[in-house]
Amino acid sequence: MLRPRIIPCLLIHEDGLVKTTKFTDHKYVGDPLNAVRIFNEKQVDELVVADIDATSHFREPDYDLIAKLASECRMPLCYVGGVKTAEQCERIISLGVEKIGISSAAVESHGLISEAASRVGSQSVVAVMDVRKAGFLRRYEVFTHNGKKATGLTPVDFVEKAVSMGAGEIIVNSIDHDGTMKGYCYDLIDQLIDLVEVPFSVLGGAGSLSDVKDLINRYGVIGASAGSLFVFKGKYRAVLIQYPNVEEKSSISDFERSPIRT
């Protein structure tokens, strides 16, 4: 039985780990390698690490850090941030990363996803999109550069295009829900989840394990990613790395579901 994936998402900013709220208000939460070691002990399903400076500072991914993270990780790792070319994808995979998230470059350079997929395989190419409501009509729109740059694309356009070019997974991040811990943005997920035949993961808004459970009850086998939930404890948001234990996890996710999309 294939299980839903419960995935901590870690943000790297100025060499440290941070957690944001609605993509601003960076709160320092610790050291990336140390966090990976703790998540190893907690046997997490998968990990997403996003370098949120790379694209907005116009720099290359930090290959030294990626290599250190990848060799430390005893679970699959998805790296996101500043990836612009297929050569970079190849290099990052060779450092031992399983999946590469492509975000702004998926919007700017149409061929990148297909070129990357032909080299490293679709299964390792993840299209990541940051979405928020924007404009007079408050419609969902895809943003890049840490939510600062509007693309004019609807999430539906982005997802359909990314999958047709060969993305092997979609991660949808709700900027409006980021760091709010008020639950996932179902309204947005509902628009997208049945459009694609690739695995679908969502990020933004999870504040408790019951939010994760609720998501899985609604959608079945899905990637449930979260930031705050796994790094903060209590209403004063004390920094504490945590993850559901084996029993908690099986109560959330151990039930047979057909992988057939309906």
Added chain:
Amino acid sequence: MISIVDYGLGNVQAFANIYKRLGVPCLIAQKPEELTKANRIILPGVGSFDWAMEKLEKSGMRMTLDEMVLDKGVPVLGVCVGMQIMAQRSDEGNSLGLGWINAEVKRFEQTEEKILRLPHMGWNDVTPLKSDKLFQNLNDPRFYFLHSYYFSPHSPQLSLASSRYEIDFTSAISERNIMGVQFHPEKSHHWGIQLLENFSEI
């Protein structure tokens, strides 16, 4: 000495770290001469079939690998695409595989009525089909998978374990000294560590 074949694909360092923690000597092999001392070989892989074959050819290690595995009978463990390229061919590409095993690699079937989410991504159960050293001391084994194609041996006796993703497919194989797993033991917590330890004792 376990040699981990580094042909630019897959997480060689993750295997090396696990063996280091287990206290098992291992070496990351980038040249043919670094393979010849091996008494076990791991052939890792992440990526597409053709790309894996191309990288392996370019690494210059293919001939030595053939020799070690086919002539000298050194135990080898293929992982993910590293297992798939042991077959003769794949639906994924046009390149010929290593052909060590009489098998082909097929794509999970998709039809209009039946849309299966691919790749098969995440943690799934692995059911051993016979008692074998590779799966010793594994309780309720589950491993991380990331693939859209599966290994289909011509002889079902070669299947060592199976997993279910709408269909039952072969998730581990064994024929003489040649073993392969579709999942990623290097990224599968204590289950993976146990399997890699078992391989080191075969």
